[in-house]
Amino acid sequence: MVEKLWGGRFEESVSDWVEEFGASISFDQKMARQDLQGSLAHVTMLAKTGILTEAEAEKIKDGIKAVEEKYEAGQIEFTVANEDVHMNMESYLHDQIGPVAGKLHTARSRNDQVATDMHLYLRDVLHQTIEKLHTLRTTLIQISEAHIETIMPGYTHLQHAQPISFAHHLMAYYQMLTRDAERFTFNLKHTNISPLGAAALAGTTFPIDRKLTADLLDFAGPYENSLDAVSDRDFILEFLSNSSILMMHLSRFCEEIILWCSNEFKFISLSDSFSTGSSIMPQKKNPDMVELIRGKTGRVYGDLVGLLTVMKSLPLAYNKDLQEDKEGMFDAAKTILTSLDVMNGMLETMTVNKDIMEKSTKSDFSNATELADYLAAKGLPFREAHEIVGKLVLECTKQGYYLQDVPLKRYQELSNLIESDIYKYLDSKTAVGRRNSYGGTGFEAIKEQIQVAKKSLL
Numbered sequence: 349m350v351e352k353l354w355g356g357r358f359e360e361s362v363s364d365w366v367e368e369f370g371a372s373i374s375f376d377q378k379m380a381r382q383d384l385q386g387s388l389a390h391v392t393m394l395a396k397t398g399i400l401t402e403a404e405a406e407k408i409k410d411g412i413k414a415v416e417e418k419y420e421a422g423q424i425e426f427t428v429a430n431e432d433v434h435m436n437m438e439s440y441l442h443d444q445i446g447p448v449a450g451k452l453h454t455a456r457s458r459n460d461q462v463a464t465d466m467h468l469y470l471r472d473v474l475h476q477t478i479e480k481l482h483t484l485r486t487t488l489i490q491i492s493e494a495h496i497e498t499i500m501p502g503y504t505h506l507q508h509a510q511p512i513s514f515a516h517h518l519m520a521y522y523q524m525l526t527r528d529a530e531r532f533t534f535n536l537k538h539t540n541i542s543p544l545g546a547a548a549l550a551g552t553t554f555p556i557d558r559k560l561t562a563d564l565l566d567f568a569g570p571y572e573n574s575l576d577a578v579s580d581r582d583f584i585l586e587f588l589s590n591s592s593i594l595m596m597h598l599s600r601f602c603e604e605i606i607l608w609c610s611n612e613f614k615f616i617s618l619s620d621s622f623s624t625g626s627s628i629m630p631q632k633k634n635p636d637m638v639e640l641i642r643g644k645t646g647r648v649y650g651d652l653v654g655l656l657t658v659m660k661s662l663p664l665a666y667n668k669d670l671q672e673d674k675e676g677m678f679d680a681a682k683t684i685l686t687s688l689d690v691m692n693g694m695l696e697t698m699t700v701n702k703d704i705m706e707k708s709t710k711s712d713f714s715n716a717t718e719l720a721d722y723l724a725a726k727g728l729p730f731r732e733a734h735e736i737v738g739k740l741v742l743e744c745t746k747q748g749y750y751l752q753d754v755p756l757k758r759y760q761e762l763s764n765l766i767e768s769d770i771y772k773y774l775d776s777k778t779a780v781g782r783r784n785s786y787g788g789t790g791f792e793a794i795k796e797q798i799q800v801a802k803k804s805l806l
């Protein structure tokens with residue numbers, strides 16, 4: 349039986365299965381590096397403030413570095429008997445340098461230690477997330493630039509509504525992902541604060557220097573309130589909620605990609621490297637990876653609701669419930685980072701079937717607004733124009749043809765405002781190209797949108 353670092357006041361030991369229940373080492377070992385980094389800053393501060401002697405601090409620092417080397421070399425074995433990453437690491441330090449290791453925990457508690465590790469860990473994840481979002485946004489801009497004049501049906505209610513540029517559709521996702529990146533950047537502000545030195549909950553009688561440890565760990569500064577520092581996990585909740593919104597965006601995009609590569613649409617084809625086959629149907633090429641991103645959205649929502657529920661009504665300050673903050677964060681981090689990679693690779697390698705996309709805007713009534721606008725621009729009240737076009741659409745539907753097939757003679761029976769130039773206006777490419785209101789799908793408007801995006805992406 350390993351002797352507990354907190355064993356002093358106990359007469360009986362817990363049984364193995366209870367120990368296993370309480371332990372977090374199976375998952376919090378992911379924060380081993382952050383734990384050592386925090387300890388190094390703490391011991392540096394303990395020496396600077398004279399709480400430990402230089403000699404003691406040097407010994408501890410050398411010990412921490414030696415444990416770090418062992419960890420990097422894969423020579424550390426974690427044990428449930430030492431409960432969590434903090435005590436496992438301290439126990440290794442003890443093996444390395446003997447009883448002086450016990451001085452490291454002066455003016456520190458596992459409560460501020462674990463919070464510090466979590467802040468360090470999440471800060472790194474946030475940087476990676478923002479970077480991957482940058483890559484994906486860059487890819488979207490690149491594809492958009494190549495497809496300004498690629499015409500596709502724009503939908504409402506999943507029915508053809510008005511033709512749009514494919515670049516416009518992609519840039520809509522660019523804008524959503526930009527706001528996601530902004531949300532994660534704001535999240536960094538709340539994560540880049542140091543809980544270290546809050547101790548168990550009330551601070552400490554030792555003359556510690558919390559600004560120094562915050563500086564050493566590159567935090568913007570220490571938490572102002574020691575109770576807040578060890579009690580709250582809102583920086584993680586913010587991450588999980590930002591991740592949920594990001595996954596919601598990705599899942600909508602994925603759903604469209606899944607539709608677009610179906611036999612009914614054929615708007616795009618995914619590269620083989622992002623598709624899989626069927627074990628029984630030889631012809632199958634399935635968009636598994638995008639389906640998985642759509643599916644994984646559910647687990648990230650679960651991670652958010654899980655932690656919100658853990659935190660609900662939890663009294664201050666530290667409670668063991670807080671140990672449940674980690675797995676969801678690790679899971680969401682892994683899920684969003686890999687989903688962003690897959691999404692980017694998939695978009696970079698997909699083939700856009702331009703002709704099929706454009707063709708599908710010619711066998712529909714998505715140019716009906718053009719005709720109504722044409723009449724309204726010539727002075728007919730829009731409501732009257734709408735009525736005329738609506739009736740004509742019904743007539744065409746019954747006869748089995750489209751607005752561009754209606755003879756000029758019939759048009760002129762309906763309104764003497766209609767001239768032979770109407771057919772040009774009914775063409776989907778003309779329809780798209782002319783919608784140059786700010787933020788619209790017109791070619792000039794999109795070029796402008798892309799220019800603005802490129803500037804802000806730098």
Ligand code: ARG
Nearest residue numbers: 372432458459462666670671
């Ligand atoms: N493993 C614990 C956690 O993840 C560390 C903090 C433990 N503190 C305590 N007082 N039991 O929350």
